[in-house]
Amino acid sequence: MRPVTLHTDRLELSVPTAGDVDAIFAACQDPEVQRYTTVPTPYRRAHAEGFVEKAAAWWDAGTETTWAVRRDGMLSGMVGLHRLGRGDGELGYWMAPDARGRGFLTEAARAVVDWGFSPAEGERGLGLARIEWRAVAGNIASARAARALGFRYEGLLRQALLHSSGRRDDAWIAGLLPGDDRTPQEWPVLAG
Numbered sequence: 001m002r003p004v005t006l007h008t009d010r011l012e013l014s015v016p017t018a019g020d021v022d023a024i025f026a027a028c029q030d031p032e033v034q035r036y037t038t039v040p041t042p043y044r045r046a047h048a049e050g051f052v053e054k055a056a057a058w059w060d061a062g063t064e065t066t067w068a069v070r071r072d073g074m075l076s077g078m079v080g081l082h083r084l085g086r087g088d089g090e091l092g093y094w095m096a097p098d099a100r101g102r103g104f105l106t107e108a109a110r111a112v113v114d115w116g117f118s119p120a121e122g123e124r125g126l127g128l129a130r131i132e133w134r135a136v137a138g139n140i141a142s143a144r145a146a147r148a149l150g151f152r153y154e155g156l157l158r159q160a161l162l163h164s165s166g167r168r169d170d171a172w173i174a175g176l177l178p179g180d181d182r183t184p185q186e187w188p189v190l191a192g
């Protein structure tokens, strides 16, 4: 699959490149990225170099579609659809600490979800039947973002997440179907 560039009001989403290595390396030092995503710990520059190479290969193979989130040309975060190939996929994301809390992630991920559900004909999207979200139980910021996107909370998967350190965590799971009303729903694990 050829890499796709997406645009929103404030952001451009495009394939990560070698020019992003420094910014990815810096962002992945953040304790929350390390705690809540599957990035290696400790995170070295070589991991960022390997990641941009793999991201290009994943686009080629159609197994994962990964975008660098760019604001005024600066890398603000990463968002992607993972575990593709069965007609569904899993949404994943992180934002650099200095880019958080301004709705950039929600804006970027909404464009990704829309593209994932758009018909595959004419390379407009992937025509997915379901997009899933999983997070370490207790990751409130990620859960609020998923809820804002319209995801419905589906439950807790005990010890389902395996971190690169070997640590296991309970996971919250949520899902979104193409026909779902995207109005944020009540999540029993989120107050307010």
Ligand SMILES: CC(C)(COP(=O)(O)OP(=O)(O)OC[C@H]1O[C@@H](n2cnc3c(N)ncnc32)[C@H](O)[C@@H]1OP(=O)(O)O)[C@@H](O)C(=O)NCCC(=O)NCCS
Pocket: 032, 033, 036, 037, 092, 093, 094, 095, 096, 099, 100, 101, 102, 103, 104, 105, 106, 107, 134, 135, 136, 139, 140, 141, 142, 144, 145, 148
């Ligand atoms: C999760 C993450 C990507 C959210 O990024 P962000 O830029 O803050 O997201 P947005 O500004 O688009 O806000 C999305 C929602 O999260 C909420 N939020 C953001 N930071 C929050 C925090 N620290 N605590 C509680 N809620 C928070 C916002 O209020 C918003 O919810 P609302 O629409 O109900 O008000 C970011 O915190 C992050 O990178 N965390 C570390 C990596 C991670 O957890 N990735 C997800 C793995 S599943």
